[in-house]
Amino acid sequence: MLSARQTLIREELEAGTGAAIGMTVDGSKSRTGLRIWFADLEERHGPVAELRPYGLKGYVVTLGFGAFAGEVVRRIAGAGSEDVRLARALIASIDNSVEVEVHGQEMADWKITTGDFRMTAIIRNLPRDPEIALTEVSRDTIVPMMAAMAELIGYDIIEEDGHGEPEYEGAELVTTVRRRERNPRNRLLCIRLHGEVCACCGLDPRETYGVAGSIIEVHHLEPLSLLKEPRPYDPARDLAPLCPNCHRAVHSRKPEPWSLEELRELMADPTGKAGVL
Incomplete structure (x- = not known):
C-alpha cells in the first residue's frame, strides 16, 4: 500500500517543505514502511523520516538522522533562534490527537545537538480509505516534521535577488531573512x-x-x-x-x-x- 502511493506522499511533502524529497520502500521489519529524506542530502547524510503502519488503522512516523549526518547535525545545532522558534512552532502545530514525543526531551524546548535525536509521532483512528489516510498523515504529520528540519537546515525558495545570480553554498541556497515572506x-x-x-x-x-x-x-x-x-x-x-x-x-x-x-x-x-x- 505504501509503495503504491509514493507519488502522493512525495507531492505532499515537497509542497509543504519547499525541498525535493527522496524515498524508498523498507521491508526490513515485519511491516513494510517508507524511508523519506531530503533528496540533495541523500539518505545517510541528513534527517530521515520512517513511516510504518501502526495497529489496525494507524501509522507511526519516526524521525532521526542518517549514519553520516554529522555535518548537517552541526549545521542544525547552530541554527538561529528565529529558525528554532519556527521549527518548534511547526511541530507544535501537529494536531493534539497525534502522540508526538521527542525522546529524552520536553516538547516545549526540544533541540537537536547530536545525531541520536529521535522524534516519534503515532497517528491513530485514520479513515478507512487508504489514500485519504495517507494524505492526512503526510500533510498533517510528516510535512510539519520534515518542514521543521528544513527550517533548521536552512532550505529556502531559490529566487533572484536583483543583484545577479543567486548565491550558493554547496548545493544549498544561502538563506537571507528577506526571503522569509x-x-x-x-x-x-x-x-x-x-x-x-x-x-x-x-x-x-x-x-x-x-x-x-x-x-x-x-x-x-x-x-x-x-x-x-x-x-x-x-x-x-x-x-x-x-x-x-x-x-x-x-x-x-x-x-x-x-x-x-x-x-x-x-x-x-x-x-x-x-x-x-
Whole structure:
C-alpha cells in the first residue's frame, strides 16, 4: 500500500517543505514502511523520516538522522533562534490527537545537538480509505516534521535577488531573512494557526472555488524591510492569511503597506469621505 502511493506522499511533502524529497520502500521489519529524506542530502547524510503502519488503522512516523549526518547535525545545532522558534512552532502545530514525543526531551524546548535525536509521532483512528489516510498523515504529520528540519537546515525558495545570480553554498541556497515572506513553511504554519479565511474580507476560497480554492496567501504584518532593529520572529503574531485581492491591495501602498485595519476601513468606505485615513 505504501509503495503504491509514493507519488502522493512525495507531492505532499515537497509542497509543504519547499525541498525535493527522496524515498524508498523498507521491508526490513515485519511491516513494510517508507524511508523519506531530503533528496540533495541523500539518505545517510541528513534527517530521515520512517513511516510504518501502526495497529489496525494507524501509522507511526519516526524521525532521526542518517549514519553520516554529522555535518548537517552541526549545521542544525547552530541554527538561529528565529529558525528554532519556527521549527518548534511547526511541530507544535501537529494536531493534539497525534502522540508526538521527542525522546529524552520536553516538547516545549526540544533541540537537536547530536545525531541520536529521535522524534516519534503515532497517528491513530485514520479513515478507512487508504489514500485519504495517507494524505492526512503526510500533510498533517510528516510535512510539519520534515518542514521543521528544513527550517533548521536552512532550505529556502531559490529566487533572484536583483543583484545577479543567486548565491550558493554547496548545493544549498544561502538563506537571507528577506526571503522569509516567501518561505513555503510560513504558508503551512500560517494556515495551521489562522485557517484559510482571509483576515481582511473574510473570503473562504475553498467554499467559493472548491478544489481550486487553495489560493490563500501569507502576509507578513510587519514588513521585514521596515524593521528598525531585529526582533524575535513570532509566527502567531507576524503572519496573516489574505486572499490574493486583499494581499495585493495591502501592498498597493509603498514603501509601507496598508495595515489590515486600514484596509478594512477602506473597504467599508472606498470613497474615503469618512475621513478616517
